[in-house]
Amino acid sequence: MTQTTLTTAQRDRAAGVLLGMACGDALGAGYEFGPPLPDGTAVYMKGGGGFNWAPGEWTDDTSMAIPLARAAAAGLDLRDETVLDDIVAQWVGWAKNAPDVGIQLRAVLSRTEPTASAVRAVARAHHERQGRSAGNGSLMRTAPVALAYLHDPAALAEAARLVSGLTHYEADAGDACVLWCLAIRHAVLEGELDVRIGLPLLPADRRDLWESRIAVAETSVPSDFARNGWVVEALQGAWSAICMTDQTDATHLRLALEAAVRGGRDTDTVAAIAGGLLGARWGASAVPAAWRRIVHGWPDLTAADLVRLGARASGTETLARFDYAYLATSPPSYATRTMTASGWARPGRSMRCRTRSTRWSHSAGWAPLRCPPASVTTLRCA
Numbered sequence: 001m002t003q004t005t006l007t008t009a010q011r012d013r014a015a016g017v018l019l020g021m022a023c024g025d026a027l028g029a030g031y032e033f034g035p036p037l038p039d040g041t042a043v044y045m046k047g048g049g050g051f052n053w054a055p056g057e058w059t060d061d062t063s064m065a066i067p068l069a070r071a072a073a074a075g076l077d078l079r080d081e082t083v084l085d086d087i088v089a090q091w092v093g094w095a096k097n098a099p100d101v102g103i104q105l106r107a108v109l110s111r112t113e114p115t116a117s118a119v120r121a122v123a124r125a126h127h128e129r130q131g132r133s134a135g136n137g138s139l140m141r142t143a144p145v146a147l148a149y150l151h152d153p154a155a156l157a158e159a160a161r162l163v164s165g166l167t168h169y170e171a172d173a174g175d176a177c178v179l180w181c182l183a184i185r186h187a188v189l190e191g192e193l194d195v196r197i198g199l200p201l202l203p204a205d206r207r208d209l210w211e212s213r214i215a216v217a218e219t220s221v222p223s224d225f226a227r228n229g230w231v232v233e234a235l236q237g238a239w240s241a242i243c244m245t246d247q248t249d250a251t252h253l254r255l256a257l258e259a260a261v262r263g264g265r266d267t268d269t270v271a272a273i274a275g276g277l278l279g280a281r282w283g284a285s286a287v288p289a290a291w292r293r294i295v296h297g298w299p300d301l302t303a304a305d306l307v308r309l310g311a312r313a314s315g316t317e318t319l320a321r322f323d324y325a326y327l328a329t330s331p332p333s334y335a336t337r338t339m340t341a342s343g344w345a346r347p348g349r350s351m352r353c354r355t356r357s358t359r360w361s362h363s364a365g366w367a368p369l370r371c372p373p374a375s376v377t378t379l380r381c382a
């Protein structure tokens with residue numbers, strides 16, 4: 001994989017792709033399958049929902065993106081069949097214990113051996129049996145593919161369609177992944193939102209269809225796309241949320257993700273899709289601290305992990321020059337268990353301690369905290 005030399009702003013935007021996606025996912029998780037909400041309704045990472053998520057916990061959308069991001073971070077070519085074999089094996093392993101594997105994905109991932117060719121064959125058989133296979137399950141996980149091919153749009157289009165086709169045979173799913181990945185690439189490199197930038201890389205006979213679908217999204221609101229389990233309406237819902245909100249400054253990221261969730265139904269997926277592109281446009285630095293502090297999920301990753309993973313997936317050579325420390329200044333909310341203060345705690349001075357939680361110590365290790373009064377030997381991370 002070709003190394004990419006990015007500016008500081010481009011690195012921030014590359015780092016924002018996975019983080020934005022995960023935050024959209026976790027924001028929508030508690031509202032999944034719910035009805036549209038009125039404008040102005042407060043939306044927050046409340047957790048709960050149909051699968052009893054913890055506040056800030058992401059769902060299948062981000063979990064399925066992690067193996068793709070890890071492969072990209074390792075410098076692997078996602079068009080390589082052996083790389084796809086490994087990704088499929090990780091998906092199958094994840095699906096065994098995940099509570100929220102979608103109907104189409106479970107059908108594809110559970111009925112054969114865990115290789116790319118076997119899963120692809122089942123996906124095709126599923127399509128031929130059902131007459132359709134364009135659920136939103138490949139678009140929801142596609143964002144990291146863009147990071148792997150910032151240097152090569154043609155290779156990106158090829159990889160996006162290949163990765164989509166592992167589980168989703170229908171052309172609409174592959175088209176949507178090509179369009180969204182090229183929009184993410186453009187946003188990272190240019191700092192602009194343009195979902196049409198990938199139209200020339202679609203088959204010629206499908207460009208007008210997608211142009212008309214995009215135009216409809218731009219004159220609609222997210223709740224107009226009630227069938228957002230279908231990849232087309234999921235993309236339209238995400239794009240309409242982005243277009244309908246104020247784009248003046250970086251608060252656009254938060255406002256658009258909240259609007260995506262208010263659209264209702266498949267809220268986590270529409271917001272995850274929107275979040276990948278919004279993170280690419282506005283960067284990791286635009287993600288609200290309240291979200292960064294608590295977002296987490298399979299396999300025991302936090303915001304800081306996603307930022308590092310996104311940066312490596314984008315092939316950034318000079319990562320060490322960028323200070324990501326601001327993303328990890330507070331522990332995630334699930335580390336609310338009793339923490340043992342070390343003996344060197346001093347009133348009014350920063351200290352270092354480690355929770356007894358294996359999740360926290362595994363994923364992030366030592367955390368800077370304010371020390372408690374000298375008489376207190378235990379504290380809680382609020």
Ligand SMILES: [Mg+2]
Nearest residue numbers: 059060061268
């Ligand atoms: Mg989900």
